[in-house]
Amino acid sequence: MxxxxxxxxxxxxxxxxxPQLFHGGYLMNVLxxxxxxxxxxxxxxxxxxxAGQISLGHAGFFGLGAYLSGILTSTCGWNPxxxxxxxxxxxxxxxxLIGFPILKLKGxxxxxxxxxxxIIIYIVFNETVALTGGPSxxxxxxxxxxxxxxxxxxxxxYYLIWFFTLxxxxxxxNLADSRVGRxxxxxxxxxxxxxxxxxxxxxxxxxxxxxxAVISSVAxxxxxxxxxFVSPASFGFNFSVELLTMVxxxxxxxxxxxxxxxxxxxxLPEFLRAAHDYDIVIYGGLLMTMVMYMPGGLVRGVPDxxxxxxxxxxxxxx
Amino acid sequence: xQFDQLxxxxxxxxxxxxxxxxxxxxxxxxxxxxxxxxxxxGEFVMLGGMLTMFxxxxxxxxLWAAVPCSVAATTVAGVLFECLAIRPLxxxxxxxLVIITIGGSILIRGLSMLxxxxxxxxxxxxxxxxxxxxxxxxxxxxxxxILGVTLVIxxxxxxxxxxxxxxxxxxxxxxxxxxxxxxxxxxxxxVLFSFIISSALGxxxxxxxxPLTMTAYDVGIMLGLKGFCAAIIGGMSGGAATVVGGxxxxxxxxxxxxxxxxxxxxxxxxxxxxxxxxxxxQGLFGKAQSERV
Numbered sequence: 371m372x373x374x375x376x377x378x379x380x381x382x383x384x385x386x387x388x389p390q391l392f393h394g395g396y397l398m399n400v401l402x403x404x405x406x407x408x409x410x411x412x413x414x415x416x417x418x419x420x421a422g423q424i425s426l427g428h429a430g431f432f433g434l435g436a437y438l439s440g441i442l443t444s445t446c447g448w449n450p451x452x453x454x455x456x457x458x459x460x461x462x463x464x465x466x467l468i469g470f471p472i473l474k475l476k477g478x479x480x481x482x483x484x485x486x487x488x489i490i491i492y493i494v495f496n497e498t499v500a501l502t503g504g505p506s507x508x509x510x511x512x513x514x515x516x517x518x519x520x521x522x523x524x525x526x527x528y529y530l531i532w533f534f535t536l537x538x539x540x541x542x543x544n545l546a547d548s549r550v551g552r553x554x555x556x557x558x559x560x561x562x563x564x565x566x567x568x569x570x571x572x573x574x575x576x577x578x579x580x581x582x583a584v585i586s587s588v589a590x591x592x593x594x595x596x597x598x599f600v601s602p603a604s605f606g607f608n609f610s611v612e613l614l615t616m617v618x619x620x621x622x623x624x625x626x627x628x629x630x631x632x633x634x635x636x637x638l639p640e641f642l643r644a645a646h647d648y649d650i651v652i653y654g655g656l657l658m659t660m661v662m663y664m665p666g667g668l669v670r671g672v673p674d675x676x677x678x679x680x681x682x683x684x685x686x687x688x
Numbered sequence: 689x690q691f692d693q694l695x696x697x698x699x700x701x702x703x704x705x706x707x708x709x710x711x712x713x714x715x716x717x718x719x720x721x722x723x724x725x726x727x728x729x730g731e732f733v734m735l736g737g738m739l740t741m742f743x744x745x746x747x748x749x750x751l752w753a754a755v756p757c758s759v760a761a762t763t764v765a766g767v768l769f770e771c772l773a774i775r776p777l778x779x780x781x782x783x784x785l786v787i788i789t790i791g792g793s794i795l796i797r798g799l800s801m802l803x804x805x806x807x808x809x810x811x812x813x814x815x816x817x818x819x820x821x822x823x824x825x826x827x828x829x830x831x832x833x834i835l836g837v838t839l840v841i842x843x844x845x846x847x848x849x850x851x852x853x854x855x856x857x858x859x860x861x862x863x864x865x866x867x868x869x870x871x872x873x874x875x876x877x878x879v880l881f882s883f884i885i886s887s888a889l890g891x892x893x894x895x896x897x898x899p900l901t902m903t904a905y906d907v908g909i910m911l912g913l914k915g916f917c918a919a920i921i922g923g924m925s926g927g928a929a930t931v932v933g934g935x936x937x938x939x940x941x942x943x944x945x946x947x948x949x950x951x952x953x954x955x956x957x958x959x960x961x962x963x964x965x966x967x968x969x970q971g972l973f974g975k976a977q978s979e980r981v
Binding site for chain 1: 724725727773776777778779782783784785786787788790791792793794795796797798799801802909913916920949951952954955958959961962965966969
């Protein structure tokens with residue numbers, strides 16, 4: 371427990387110091403997205419890594435957060451700080467309601483159902499033109515401000531987003547170490563066994579699905595206010611797959627793994643600008659190779675590989 | 689609403705429904721042999737259309753030669769997919785299988801995009817574009833092709849599964865894989881067979897629909913999902929129930945697009961899918977079975 375605190379403080383220190391290293395610039399903008407994607411990956415990881423329930427529709431919750439916040443603050447003129455928790459509550463309530471029938475399904479069926487849900491949400495974004503602006507998007511979303519401070523540039527947004535992301539990391543760490551976290555892992559390993567131990571597996575799964583949707587919604591609200599523009603293309607099936615890739619690459623059930631996956635998948639396309647069209651090939655290849663050769667993700671696979679290599683080296687010397 | 693309008697929607701719905709049925713049968717054949725929902729099924733459909741376009745356009749093959757070549761090439765892709773991605777998987781848990789078939793599907797999609805670009809491509813209709821008039825509604829010769837080919841395939845499928853040794857062996861695997869292994873059926877070969885049949889079926893669906901709807905590297909997602917929806921309506925049976933499922937879906941979609949709004953056309957299939965999964969996961973015609981839920 372103590373080691374986790376130290377790890378967190380070290381991580382937070384690096385995050386807070388990073389802008390000093392990069393002196394603003396374009397990379398700051400990318401790091402803002404790393405923060406948002408980390409939140410989303412952690413949200414999905416709670417569901418997939420801890421509870422063992424897949425979702426291919428999380429881009430939908432992210433989009434709902436972004437659009438509802440965007441519409442309430444731009445068209446209706448609400449304060450972002452008022453809109454964000456309200457939107458999160460609405461998205462959470464919706465997830466809770468749909469969670470009961472949807473999480474009754476397992477494995478492949480759950481994957482298909484969440485995928486269908488995500489696509490329905492995506493179609494609604496595209497078709498309700500009067501509300502969302504349709505395929506051309508919704509613009510004029512205000513930046514978030516705190517008193518006289520308006521978060522209107524990359525460095526300010528960086529601190530805003532990472533403040534939320536660090537809070538989320540602390541929160542999920544505590545959750546994972548609590549009774550709920552242990553119950554989730556029990557459900558993951560065997561739902562029947564968990565129920566025999568007195569865990570209400572069904573309710574627990576719905577609760578974690580709801581929490582995960584709320585996290586995605588908050589990330590969506592923050593995304594809308596930092597970008598000041600949203601369009602349906604950011605919330606389609608491809609983004610759900612991208613989130614899944616982040617979680618799988620980083621490592622199921624690992625919070626820093628989610629950060630690693632999010633950072634890797636957000637930074638990679640920036641460094642491979644020339645190879646822009648290759649990204650979907652790379653995601654596909656990565657997903658397959660990770661599941662085949664490193665099912666524990668980078669956070670577990672790389673140390674394992676290192677140990678194996680060391681052993682080989684050691685045995686050669688002996 | 690006039691009768692001929694209704695007839696028109698129903699007729700065009702029937703032909704798209706036949707496509708969904710073919711894709712759905714592909715889903716259920718693999719599901720029954722392996723317990724896997726193959727998320728890459730739609731990509732086989734896309735490959736069928738795109739490869740035909742490739743053989744016709746770049747290699748200048750005539751249609752009668754391009755079609756079998758494209759089916760064969762897609763089948764090879766299906767075999768490779770099974771041998772390189774599904775078979776070596778060390779921990780075949782449902783989540784890993786979902787992730788690996790999704791990975792495979794976006795890999796196939798990405799490679800096709802790199803090979804053939806992002807444009808939509810057209811394939812010429814098999815026999816002209818002279819509309820045929822049926823009781824006030826018009827259909828194209830391609831619609832007749834689609835319905836005809838689907839009928840032939842369903843009949844061939846039925847013959848294979850009920851009157852040949854390997855077809856019966858595959859059904860045995862679907863009932864109980866361990867028991868099938870015990871009576872001497874090579875289950876691994878049956879799994880490979882299931883991928884061969886499904887990818888071939890998928891590619892045929894992709895080829896016969898391409899002259900009507902055009903084809904592009906990304907048509908596989910939607911067609912695949914709707915085929916899955918047909919299979920769910922049919923309770924993953926692989927037989928007549930899935931065909932009926934596809935036809936119901938096609939007609940509902942066509943009526944919905946005509947009467948409600950064409951923008952929400954795709955949403956109709958997914959709403960049906962969700963409702964069915966929530967209320968009757970065993971399919972519209974199946975008996976309740978706790979295992980599938």
